[in-house]
Amino acid sequence: MDPILEVRDLQTHFFTADGVVRAVDGVSFDVYEEEIVGIVGESGAGKSVAAKSIMRLVEDPGSIVGGEVRFKGETIVSFEEDENGERTESEEMLSNREMRERIRGREIAIIFQDPMESLNPVFTVGGQLREFIEINRDVGESRARETAVDMLREVGIPEPSERFGDYPHEFSGGMRQRVLIAMALACEPSLVIADEPTTALDVTVEGQILEQVADLQEKYGTSFIWVTHDMGVVAEICDRVNVMYLGQMAERADVDSLFHDTKHPYTDALLDSLPRPDQTVEELKPIVGVMPEAINPPPGCRFHTRCPDAREVCRRTNPEPRDVSGPDERTHRAACLKHEEVFKVDYSASAPIENETSAGFDVGRTSTDTGAVDADGGVHGSRGGADE
Amino acid sequence: MSDVSGPGEGASAGPDVAEEGDPLLRVEGLTKHFANDSGFLSWLNVERDADGVPVSVGREWVRAVEDVTFDIRRGETLGLVGESGCGKSTLARTVLRLVDPTEGDVYFEGDNLAALDGEALRRKRKDMQIIFQDPQSSLDPRMKVGPIVEEPMKAHGMLDDDGREERARELLERVGLDPQHYNRYPHAFSGGQRQRINLARALSVNPDFIVCDEPTSALDASIQAQVLNTMRRLQDEFGLTYLFISHDLSVIRHISDRVAVMYLGEIVELAGKEELYENPQHPYTKALLESIPVPDPRKSETRGVLEGDVPSPIEPPSGCRFRTRCPEFIAPEQYDLTPEEWANVRAFTRRVIRHGFEMTTRADLEAEFFTEARPGGAAGEALDRAFVLLERGEWDAAADHLRESFTEPSICAREQPAYEVDPEYGDDRHFCACHLQRDAEMTH
Numbered sequence: 044m045d046p047i048l049e050v051r052d053l054q055t056h057f058f059t060a061d062g063v064v065r066a067v068d069g070v071s072f073d074v075y076e077e078e079i080v081g082i083v084g085e086s087g088a089g090k091s092v093a094a095k096s097i098m099r100l101v102e103d104p105g106s107i108v109g110g111e112v113r114f115k116g117e118t119i120v121s122f123e124e125d126e127n128g129e130r131t132e133s134e135e136m137l138s139n140r141e142m143r144e145r146i147r148g149r150e151i152a153i154i155f156q157d158p159m160e161s162l163n164p165v166f167t168v169g170g171q172l173r174e175f176i177e178i179n180r181d182v183g184e185s186r187a188r189e190t191a192v193d194m195l196r197e198v199g200i201p202e203p204s205e206r207f208g209d210y211p212h213e214f215s216g217g218m219r220q221r222v223l224i225a226m227a228l229a230c231e232p233s234l235v236i237a238d239e240p241t242t243a244l245d246v247t248v249e250g251q252i253l254e255q256v257a258d259l260q261e262k263y264g265t266s267f268i269w270v271t272h273d274m275g276v277v278a279e280i281c282d283r284v285n286v287m288y289l290g291q292m293a294e295r296a297d298v299d300s301l302f303h304d305t306k307h308p309y310t311d312a313l314l315d316s317l318p319r320p321d322q323t324v325e326e327l328k329p330i331v332g333v334m335p336e337a338i339n340p341p342p343g344c345r346f347h348t349r350c351p352d353a354r355e356v357c358r359r360t361n362p363e364p365r366d367v368s369g370p371d372e373r374t375h376r377a378a379c380l381k382h383e384e385v386f387k388v389d390y391s392a393s394a395p396i397e398n399e400t401s402a403g404f405d406v407g408r409t410s411t412d413t414g415a416v417d418a419d420g421g422v423h424g425s426r427g428g429a430d431e
Numbered sequence: 432m433s434d435v436s437g438p439g440e441g442a443s444a445g446p447d448v449a450e451e452g453d454p455l456l457r458v459e460g461l462t463k464h465f466a467n468d469s470g471f472l473s474w475l476n477v478e479r480d481a482d483g484v485p486v487s488v489g490r491e492w493v494r495a496v497e498d499v500t501f502d503i504r505r506g507e508t509l510g511l512v513g514e515s516g517c518g519k520s521t522l523a524r525t526v527l528r529l530v531d532p533t534e535g536d537v538y539f540e541g542d543n544l545a546a547l548d549g550e551a552l553r554r555k556r557k558d559m560q561i562i563f564q565d566p567q568s569s570l571d572p573r574m575k576v577g578p579i580v581e582e583p584m585k586a587h588g589m590l591d592d593d594g595r596e597e598r599a600r601e602l603l604e605r606v607g608l609d610p611q612h613y614n615r616y617p618h619a620f621s622g623g624q625r626q627r628i629n630l631a632r633a634l635s636v637n638p639d640f641i642v643c644d645e646p647t648s649a650l651d652a653s654i655q656a657q658v659l660n661t662m663r664r665l666q667d668e669f670g671l672t673y674l675f676i677s678h679d680l681s682v683i684r685h686i687s688d689r690v691a692v693m694y695l696g697e698i699v700e701l702a703g704k705e706e707l708y709e710n711p712q713h714p715y716t717k718a719l720l721e722s723i724p725v726p727d728p729r730k731s732e733t734r735g736v737l738e739g740d741v742p743s744p745i746e747p748p749s750g751c752r753f754r755t756r757c758p759e760f761i762a763p764e765q766y767d768l769t770p771e772e773w774a775n776v777r778a779f780t781r782r783v784i785r786h787g788f789e790m791t792t793r794a795d796l797e798a799e800f801f802t803e804a805r806p807g808g809a810a811g812e813a814l815d816r817a818f819v820l821l822e823r824g825e826w827d828a829a830a831d832h833l834r835e836s837f838t839e840p841s842i843c844a845r846e847q848p849a850y851e852v853d854p855e856y857g858d859d860r861h862f863c864a865c866h867l868q869r870d871a872e873m874t875h
C-alpha cells in the first residue's frame with residue numbers, strides 16, 4: 044500500500060536579522076491510510092514548522108527551501124535544480140489557489156494548539172462551523188446547520204443546539220478545541236494534522252478528547268499526524284512515531300519498539316528524564332544542557348553536545364535516519380552512528396569526546412546543573428544584552 | 432560558603448524530626464471568595480461584612496477556596512494537585528496572606544498570621560517565599576540578575592551592599608548557575624535558568640518555607656528534570672519546606688512526601704504519596720490517575736475517561752462538589768436498586784440534563800438505556816414520568832424531575848463528606864471527602 048503523504052528531505056528556513064534559522068532541516072516521513080503518526084520533540088525542535096510546511100502555511104520570513112511533499116499523487120512541494128545547482132519551485136507543484144480550494148480543509152485539515160487562532164471571536168461558534176460546512180461541502184444553510192449540530196454533539200459538546208449561538212469566549216478551552224476537531228472532521232478529510240491540540244488542556248479533558256478522536260478516527264478512517272511534546276500522549280494514541288531534535292529526525296519506529304527497543308540516545312535520554320505517574324522514580328536523570336538554537340546548529344550529529352555516547356566521529360558526521368532493525372523486524376530508523384553495521388563508520392574505534400555529560404560531579408553543582416551553566420553562554424548570548 | 436546556610440544545616444530540622452504535632456504551617460478552614468462584579472462599580476467591593484460574612488446583595492461570589500484544612504511538617508514537601516481553575520494559586524496566595532482570606536486561619540511556626548500587625552507580618556514574610564510558574568514574567572527584564580536576587584534582602588534590610596552581592600553570587604552558584612551571571616539580564620537565560628534565578632531570589636532571605644506554584648510547568652521535559660533535581664538538593668541543603676503546586680501528577684509523585692488533591696475549591700483527598708497513588712479512595716483522585724497518559728504503550732490501554740465539565744465555582748454543587756461527574760454517585764436510600772439499575776438511571780439522568788441525545792421514541796430510549804436492569808417500583812414510576820415529559824418535548828421539566836427524584840435525595844447532594852481512611856501504605860493520615868467511606872469514622 045502506498046502512503047497517502049510522503050515527506051522527503053523537507054527544509055524550511057527562516058531568514059532573520061540574526062541569521063538563518065534552520066527550523067526544519069532535512070526531514071522525511073510517511074503517513075499511511077488510517078494511521079496516527081506522531082511527531083514528538085521538545086519545544087523548538089521544529090514540529091510546528093514541519094506541520095505548517097505540509098500545508099504550505101509557512102509565514103514570512105520563513106520559506107520552504109528544499110525537499111518534496113506528495114499527497115495522494117499530487118505534489119504539494121517540489122524543487123528543480125538547474126545546471127548551476129540553483130533551486131526553484133517545480134512546475135508540478137499545486138498552485139496556491141489549488142491548495143486553498145482543493146487541499147486545505149477538504150483533503151488535509153489542521154488543528155492548532157491555540158483554538159483562538161482558528162476561531163473568530165466576533166462570530167458565534169455554530170455560525171462559523173455552519174458556514175465552513177456550507178462552503179466546503181456545497182450544501183444549503185439549513186442542511187449545514189443540522190450537520191453542524193450533529194458534529195458538535197459528536198465531539199461531545201453538551202446541549203449542542205443551545206450552545207450553537209454562543210461566542211468562542213463563552214466556551215472553555217476544551218470545548219473550543221472540540222469545535223476545531225468538529226471543523227477539521229466536517230469535510231471528512233483524508234488527513235488531519237493536529238499540532239499539540241491538547242497541550243493546554245487538563246488531563247481529564249485531554250483524556251476525553253483523545254478518546255473521542257480515537258472513535259472518530261475509527262469511524263471515518265482518517266489519518267492523523269499528531270504533534271506533541273508529551274511521550275504519554277504518543278504512547279497512548281500513535282501507531283508510529285517520529286522523534287525530532289533540532290530540525291531533524293532522530294528516530295522513527297512503531298510505537299512499541301520506540302519505547303521498548305529504543306535505538307537513539309536522544310529518545311532514550313528523553314524517556315529517562317520523565318517523572319512517572321505509575322511508579323515512584325527516586326532520581327530523575329535529566330538530559331544535560333539545553334537544546335542549541337537552530338540558528339547555529341552544532342556540526343556533525345546535532346545531539347553530540349548533550350549525548351552521553353558521543354565520540355569524535357559524531358562531531359564530523361551528521362547521520363541521516365537509517366533502518367537499523369534486525370532481520371524479521373519492522374523498519375526502525377535511527378540517526379545514530381552507534382549503529383556501526385549500518386552506518387559503516389568507525390564509531391567504536393573513535394575516542395569518546397568531552398561534552399556536557401562528561402563534566403564531573405561536585406558538591407555545589409551536580410552534573411546536570413553544570414550542563415545548564417556551560418550551555419547558556421554560547422546559546423543565548425546571540426540574542427544580545429549579555430554584558431560580560 | 433558559610434554565609435549561605437539554611438536552618439537545616441547543623442541544626443536537626445530534617446523531616447524525620449517533628450513527626451507529630453509540630454507542623455511548620457497549619458491551615459484551618461481557609462476560605463476565599465471573590466466578588467464577581469465585572470468592572471462596573473467593582474471598586475465598591477467589600478469582601479466581608481461586619482461579621483465576616485460575604486455581602487451578597489445582587490453580587491455573585493466566586494467560591495475559589497472553601498474550608499481548606501491541612502498542615503505541613505518542617506522539611507517535608509506537600510504536593511497540591513488539581514485541574515486548572517480549581518483554586519490552587521488562590522489557596523497559595525491566601526496561605527501567604529498575599530490576599531486576605533474570607534474565613535479561616537493560617538498558623539506559621541505557631542503564630543496566627545491573621546493576628547499579626549503590618550510590621551510583624553512583614554517580618555514573618557521573610558520566612559515564606561513564593562515561586563511562580565512563568566519564569567518569563569516573574570523577572571523584571573530591566574534588572575540584572577544580581578540585583579534581582581538581592582531585592583528581597585534589600586526589602587528586609589539584610590546585610591550591606593557588599594554582603595548582599597557576595598551572598599547573591601554564592602546563591603547563583605548554589606542553584607546551579609555561574610556566579611559570573613550576576614551582571615546579565617534575564618532575557619539572556621533559558622526558561623530553566625530563569626527558574627533557577629527565581630530560586631536564588633527566594634532563597635536569598637533564608638526562608639523556611641517556599642510555595643512553588645507550578646515552577647516547572649512551562650519547561651521542557653529534560654529541563655524540568657534538571658530543575659526538579661536542583662529543588663530537591665536545595666531542600667536538603669537549606670532545610671526547606673515546600674508547598675509544591677502542579678497540575679502534573681507525575682511531577683507531584685516525584686517531588687512530594689504527601690499529596691493533597693483539590694477539586695473546585697476543596698481538598699477532596701490528602702494522604703502520603705505512596706498511599707495516594709497506590710491506594711486512592713476518592714473517585715476524583717481515581718479518575719485523575721486513570722486519565723494521565725503513561726509513557727509506555729504497553730500500559731496505556733485502559734485510560735479512564737471522566738464525563739462532563741467542571742461546574743462553575745459561583746454556584747458549586749451542594750454536598751459533594753464532585754457529584755455532577757462522579758462515576759460512583761450514590762443512589763438515594765429511598766429506592767432499592769441493584770447496582771446495574773442505578774448505573775442505568777444515573778447515565779440516563781445525566782444525559783437528559785446534558786441534552787446529550789435527540790428525542791426519538793420512548794421505545795428507542797428505553798432500549799438505549801434500560802434494556803437490561805430497568806428499575807421498577809417508585810424509581811420506575813419516576814422514570815415513567817420523565818419519559819412522558821420528554822415525549823411532550825419538555826426537556827427542562829424532565830431534567831428537573833429527574834434531578835428531584837434521583838440526584839437531590841442522594842447523600843452525595845445533601846451532606847458534605849469528610850472521612851478518615853486506614854492507610855495501607857505508611858502511616859500518614861489519609862483523609863477522603865467521599866461518602867463511600869461513610870462506614871468509616873466521621874472526621875468532624
Ligand SMILES: Nc1ncnc2c1ncn2[C@@H]1O[C@H](COP(=O)(O)OP(=O)(O)OP(=O)(O)O)[C@@H](O)[C@H]1O
Binds near residue numbers: 466
Ligand atoms: N481576583 C479574582 N477575582 C475573581 N475570581 C478569581 C480571582 N482569582 C481567581 N479567581 C477564580 O478562582 C478560581 C480559582 O482560580 P486559581 O487561579 O486559584 O486556580 P488554579 O487552580 O491556580 O488554576 P491554574 O491551574 O489554571 O493555575 C477560578 O475560578 C478563578 O477564575
Ligand SMILES: Nc1ncnc2c1ncn2[C@@H]1O[C@H](COP(=O)(O)OP(=O)(O)O)[C@@H](O)[C@H]1O
Binds near residue numbers: 092104
Ligand atoms: N516566524 C519565525 N521566525 C524565526 N524563527 C522561527 C519562526 N517560527 C519558528 N521559528 C524557529 O524555528 C524553530 C522551530 O520552531 P517550531 O517548529 O515552532 O518548534 P516546535 O513546534 O517543535 O516547538 C525554532 O528555533 C523557532 O525559534
Ligand code: SF4
Binds near residue numbers: 307344353362
Ligand atoms: S551519532 Fe553520536 S552523538 Fe549522535 S546520537 Fe549517536 S552516539 Fe550520540
Ligand code: SF4
Binds near residue numbers: 715751754848
Ligand atoms: S461523595 Fe458521592 S458524589 Fe462525591 S465522590 Fe463520593 S460517591 Fe462521588
Ligand SMILES: [Mg+2]
Binds near residue numbers: 090092239
Ligand atoms: Mg510548536
Ligand SMILES: [Mg+2]
Binds near residue numbers: 519520521644
Ligand atoms: Mg494557578
